[in-house]
Amino acid sequence: MLDARREDLGRMLRAWRMARDPGLLPGPVPFRGHRSYLTQLDMALLLGVSERWYRALERGEDRTYAREMIAGVVRILDLSPRQATALYRGTGHQPPRHRAGGARPDAALLDLLHQQRRVSWICDQAWDVVAANTVAARHCPWLMHPETNTMTWAFSAEARYQLREWDTKWAVPLLGQLRLAWQRWPDNERLDEVVRTVRREPGVAELWEDTTGVRGDADDAARPMYFPLVAPDPLDVRVATYGRFGDTALRWVVLSPVDPSVVFP
Template sequence: MGDLPPITRMLRAWRKARDPKAVPGLTARYGTRRRKGLTQAEVAYLAGVTEGWYSRLERGVPDGYSDEFLDSLVRILGLDDAQRTHLFLEVTGREPAPRCRPDANTIDPVVSHIVHSLPWPAYTYDPRWDIRVFNKAAARDFPWMLHGVNVMIWALTYPEARFQLIDWEETWAKPMASQLRIAWRTNPHDPRLAEVVQHIKDADPVAGRILEHDVTTVTHPDGDRRRLYLPHQDEEVEVEFVAFSRLGNNIRLMVVMPADIAQHAKEAMPSTIASVLDGTPETPASA
């Protein structure tokens, strides 16, 4: 063991320590296990590479390992910032680029307070789908948010997203690509939006084809129900998206509610008219 390259010892230790239940969809698809740890094949699949390619890295074979590939391992293995830095130093000889963090001046404190007060996953994002604020529930269910990833880039190009999001192409990719396509054509001179679109086209041919040629037309996901896998849950989950936009600064708020809770709220909530008493201020008494 002592003769093994440092990268081999590190990756093996991180891989064996990873709780399979923490990887969305892994135990739901393949069953629970008594021991922790991911296989090389599982790590490779989630990273979107062949097992042989990942094995070369773990054996310490030098090759052109991209930053995107190394950061996919960071997410899959649940590495912290120190471990991420160590991984990059061993593989590339340099420190990784800093994670993307929102400018504090772009964070709406009022909406941020709302986000952190909600019991369900919630986050804010700008018109380019760069996340601004997310709460603890969102970090728990969507740990990729901890890495400063754009919503569209994650959903449309990351291999682990296709593992987590059920019926990825029809239910997730096509509606989301439609939203992005409409936003891009409405704002063709927005440099960040153009950057997100180009990144998706360059990163993944399937997502690029959908973005360029699909005719699905969706302007927003508000009220949509979709299925996915969540960490530490062995069955698929259905959620409903509840979206808001603040008029003053165009920051969007997304709440991801369990579909059964959303449905119960709809059924339990009386209509506005039924709940207003006759003759209340600004409401004339019934004739």
């Protein structure tokens, strides 16, 4: 017998899914067509679970749903803080601490993002990823993980394999950007959390002390990055960051190969 509270949560989740416009999804969609809503199969494909497992969530079945799956549902359906809290608690999880800002790209910016044939994503003031295109999902799958942050990934052990010459070409300029943003927005609690996380990574504390004079705006510098689906050797890329006029809440990041003949499949 289904629990009445969980069954009611499932009905709300179904309504939230049916109200979600597929054209506004933060990531690439695994389906085609012009439907105005998402199906249960769409959700299952986006979450990487079986349709039966996702259907059980909407039915209110008392199962052990992974926290990562719930975070994915929140992200895909763009749930409000109250909706997200209800879904986390209703599935037995503690809701994540509220993140300052909560900026989301509009439909026009998402359309431009998905037209890009380069690795491209959008992040907020604290570098939390809020949207990524199909090319990014293929060549940088970490961007599609729930609650991914560009900076915390860039300083992780995993990143140091893809970001070549990491300590000089990547870590130093990124630390320059991070510390300047940290000073610029002292009230952003999420950004403060990101800084503390980054500084705990191996070797970063020393780099932090040694890079106080770094400008943090060297977007035009070529940096080597490994894309195994593109070439056997690292490629030089430039990292460009764009934003809407007068708006500092979102950053649109584009990785462009220095060699114009390089094409991302």
